[in-house]
Amino acid sequence: MVPDVTPEGERGAPGAGQARSAPAARRALAAVWRSRTLRVIVRRLLLAVPLLFVVSALSFVLVSLTPGNAAQVLLGNSATPQAIAQVKRQLGLNLPLYEQYWHWLTGAVHGNLGLSLVSEQSVAASVTGTRMWVTLSLIGGALLVTAVVGIGLGMLSAIRGGVLGRTMDALSLVGYAVPSFWAGAVLIALFAVKLRWFPAVGYVAFSQSPGQWLRSLVLPVVALSLASVAMVARYTREAMLDVLSSEYVRMLWANGIPARSIYFRHALKNAAARIITVLGIIVVGLLTGTILVESVFALPGLGGLAVLATNQHDLPTIQGVVVLFTIVVIVVNLAVDLAYSLLDPRVTSS
Numbered sequence: 258m259v260p261d262v263t264p265e266g267e268r269g270a271p272g273a274g275q276a277r278s279a280p281a282a283r284r285a286l287a288a289v290w291r292s293r294t295l296r297v298i299v300r301r302l303l304l305a306v307p308l309l310f311v312v313s314a315l316s317f318v319l320v321s322l323t324p325g326n327a328a329q330v331l332l333g334n335s336a337t338p339q340a341i342a343q344v345k346r347q348l349g350l351n352l353p354l355y356e357q358y359w360h361w362l363t364g365a366v367h368g369n370l371g372l373s374l375v376s377e378q379s380v381a382a383s384v385t386g387t388r389m390w391v392t393l394s395l396i397g398g399a400l401l402v403t404a405v406v407g408i409g410l411g412m413l414s415a416i417r418g419g420v421l422g423r424t425m426d427a428l429s430l431v432g433y434a435v436p437s438f439w440a441g442a443v444l445i446a447l448f449a450v451k452l453r454w455f456p457a458v459g460y461v462a463f464s465q466s467p468g469q470w471l472r473s474l475v476l477p478v479v480a481l482s483l484a485s486v487a488m489v490a491r492y493t494r495e496a497m498l499d500v501l502s503s504e505y506v507r508m509l510w511a512n513g514i515p516a517r518s519i520y521f522r523h524a525l526k527n528a529a530a531r532i533i534t535v536l537g538i539i540v541v542g543l544l545t546g547t548i549l550v551e552s553v554f555a556l557p558g559l560g561g562l563a564v565l566a567t568n569q570h571d572l573p574t575i576q577g578v579v580v581l582f583t584i585v586v587i588v589v590n591l592a593v594d595l596a597y598s599l600l601d602p603r604v605t606s607s
Contacts, residue, residue, distance in 0.1 A: 301590065305587045317357075317358045317361070320570065326345065327348060327569060327570045365580070372573060375569045375571050381577065384559065387462070388557055388562050395477055395551070395556065396481075396543045399485065399543050399546075400539070400543065403486050403539060407488070408490075410490040414426075415498050429488070429491040435483055435484065437481055441476065441550055441554060444479060460557055460558075477553075477554045480550055485543065493532055500523075500528050501524055537589055540586070544582050544586070
């Protein structure tokens with residue numbers, strides 16, 4: 258009998274082929290995900306162009322239909338019709354509405370959002386300056402609180418159930434029904450006026466004092482995120498209950514998988530798609546909610562600028578705020594689509 262003299266290294270240990278194919282499989286999946294991600298980004302960017310056009314046109318028309326005009330605001334109620342007509346000619350307000358919009362649109366395409374009709378300052382500088390960072394800080398803080406507290410409460414309610422689950426449902430309904438401006442007034446009366454823990458109004462830039470910056474945002478963030486936390490908690494609880502009652506999770510329990518791994522690694526991951534969808538919708542609500550919250554807490558953000566520009570019929574400034582808010586919505590929708598693709602590569606975003 259001829260002995261087997263095949264070298265051990267060439268003989269190949271069991272499973273070596275699978276081990277060598279694993280990196281190749283991962284590279285193939287990564288390539289597929291990158292190609293899908295690129296398609297999602299390109300598709301969303303192409304859809305953003307008509308969306309920006311439609312939203313800007315609608316806002317232009319709606320604001321122009323409100324009573325009054327910028328010339329009247331500049332000259333006051335005692336101005337003569339001749340003086341108002343002269344200022345309207347100087348501002349171009351005597352032109353047909355479609356010509357006004359076309360002039361604004363041609364400038365916006367080249368990155369020029371025009372000048373404020375009232376302050377004569379650059380709209381782009383006003384929108385993308387300090388006010389933008391105030392609003393983004395408020396929205397970012399509210400979104401962080403919403404995600405952490407809402408998901409945490411929803412998971413706790415789904416896992417514990419019973420009285421805690423019913424209590425969470427009731428609190429979710431109450432929190433969702435409370436208007437943000439009313440919640441802001443209550444928070445000011447309790448934590449600013451009575452307890453003196455936080456400032457009632459105003460904003461401190463992060464560059465001046467990080468601590469004071471954080472204190473000035475606590476109450477506005479809580480007021481803005483109250484309804485959002487309730488919504489996320491409710492949706493998280495429902496999504497977790499659906500996953501925990503599935504056959505897949507029952508098999509995990511039967512195989513002795515630790516509870517922490519089942520809850521966080523398996524159940525939460527499978528419920529994440531629904532939670533991310535809700536968070537994407539909530540961001541749009543936070544954008545509109547900032548207008549009221551910034552007014553209550555006297556924050557110098559884009560919401561306050563939009564209110565002021567609307568009262569003054571300052572169309573270029575309103576258009577600048579609308580364009581920036583629309584861009585934020587587009588970016589959020591793109592992030593949601595990418596998160597879907599990352600969580601489940603089998604999902605093809607439409």
